[in-house]
Amino acid sequence: MTMDTVKPPRRARTTVSLFGNFGTHNLGNEYTLQAIIHNVHKYLPQAKVNCICTSPREVTASHEVPAFPISDRLVKAPAGEERRGGNGAVAKFIRRLLVRLPRELARWVEAFRALKGTRMLVMTGTxxxxxxxxxxxxxxxxxxxxxxxxxxRRSKLLFVSVGAGPIAHPLSRLIVQWALSLADYRSYRDDFSKHYLASIGFDTQNDFVYPDLAFSLKPELPGPSRRDGGGRVVGLGLMDYYGNDPTGNSSEATYQQYLEKVTTFLAWLLERKYTVRLLIGDATYDTRIRGDVVKKLQERAFRYDERQIVDEPVGSVEELIDQLAATDAVVATRFHNLVLALMLNKPVVALSYHEKIASLMAGAGMAEYCQSIHGLEVDSLVQQFVKLEQNSQILKSSLEQTVEKYRETLDRQYVRIFRDEVELEQRPDGRNGTGTDG
Known part of the structure; x- marks a missing residue:
């Protein structure tokens, strides 16, 4: 065979695997996944994308990418399903030794197979x-x-615009630091995350801070923004908030205090003839709050025009964006309600339950419109909202510039993390030393 007839090696397509808590109807997480999928295709048009996530079936249906489970351990058993085996200490030990350990080894093998061909594993925001x-x-x-x-697998490992801390459990701290130490690239979505990790002993000196990945995808609206009547429309972003116990133990008393205060603020808005859209950010978790605030108004015998409250179901991030677009200002609790509102150039007041929200608002030049949810004072919230309304036009101009700057900054991050793969796609053979197929 002559040299003229020798075919060049077939170029291997880059495979990028995206890891995260996706497919669980947390609408902010779903938008984050949309954003990075969009940008992988933008910067690596020949690349294959898959997702390693909590609910693969949901992700494949919503985002049209192959998906693998993080672990079947994270799928909860149906309510009422009885556990098998005895409850004694000896029985538990035997069950763990004979059942759980072999099963976990099998999960490691399945995960190793799922990473076949992956050149980049991206721990994706959130x-x-x-x-x-x-x-x-x-x-x-x-x-x-x-x-x-x-x-x-000799794949690159990247933690991209992730949020970190607080981490109360000492073992969790060790596990997180070990995972981070393996990374080829690390960036955090705010200064708090980077400084927090440094405070618990992890070296972040060579790491980066970039905005939340959601800012890298400009929202697409299905049509002209819908208006609810002729007056001003306020989006009231609510959450089934039970407190910040790191163990996840819920506090009904904390929820009831939050409910009382947001209902009082809602009544204040209605008295002043605002139309109020009730918003949530997690279609699975936030199941009580919208119905409870309306019920609380009724218990108080508060009179208002029912058309002043708009309470529409939301099952997708597209529906949430459409609802946010129909507002003039937003007061919200959930992080990505605030992020999406800022991206839509909506002046916002934040009820902060976590340092990430205070960091978000400070970065957007909105620190004075942020109040801690712990010890929330309705009078202070009213004052912040009145000031927000007075400065609305100035704030909108500033926010537009900030969001555009964030998008440009994130573009630079994508160039940074995908540079080697872009060069690889442009090479004739497309080969490198990562992502073994064995």
Missing amino acids: GMLGDFGIGPFDLHYEILKWSLLAKA
Whole structure:
């Protein structure tokens, strides 16, 4: 065979695996996943994308990418399903030794197979490095497991614009630091996350801070913004808030205090003839609050025009964006309600239950419109809202510039993390030393 007839080696397509708590109807997380999928295709148009997530079936249906489970351990058993086996200490030990250990080894093998051909495993944004409702052997253990397996596959491991802290459990701290130490690239979505990790002994000196990944995807509206009547429309973003116990134990008393105060603020808005859209950010978790605030108004015998409250179901991030677009200002609790509102150039007041919200608002130049949810004072909230309304036009101009700056900054991060793969796609053979297929 002559040299003229020798075919060049077929170029291997880059495979990027995206890891995170996706498919669970947390609408902020779903938008984060949309954003990075969009940008992988933008910067690596030939790349294959898959997702390692909590609910693969939901992710494949919503985002049209192949998906694998993080672990079947994270899928809860149906309510009322009885556990098998005895409850004694000896029985538990035997069950763990004979059943759980072999099963977990099988999960490691399945995860290793899922990473076949992966050149980049991206730990994708979100607050995955905090321990609110997460034990050491839940998501943090899985992050470490998949990180170790990525390195075994000789894949690049990247933590991209992740949120971190607080982490109360000492073992969780060790697991998180171990996983981070394996990374080829690390960036955090705010200064708090970077400084927090440094405060618990992890070296972040060479790490980066970039905005939340959601800012890298400009929202697409289906049509002209819907208006609810002729007056001003306020989006009131609510949450089934039970407190910040890191063990995830809920406090009904905390919820009732939050309910009382947001209902009082809602009544104040209605008295002043605002139309109020009730918003949520997690279609699975936030199941009580919208109905409870309306019920609380009725218990108080508060009279208002029913058309002043708009309470529409939301099952997707597109529906949430459409609802936010129909507002003039937003007062919200959930992080990504605030992020999406800022992206839509809506002046916002934040009810902060976590340092990430205070960091978000400070970065957007909105620190004076942020109030801690702990010890929330309705009078102060009213004052902040009145000031927000007075400065609305100035704030909108400033927010537009800030959001555009965030998008440009995130573009630079994508260039940074995908540079090697872009060069690889442009090479004739497309080969490198990562992502073994064995």
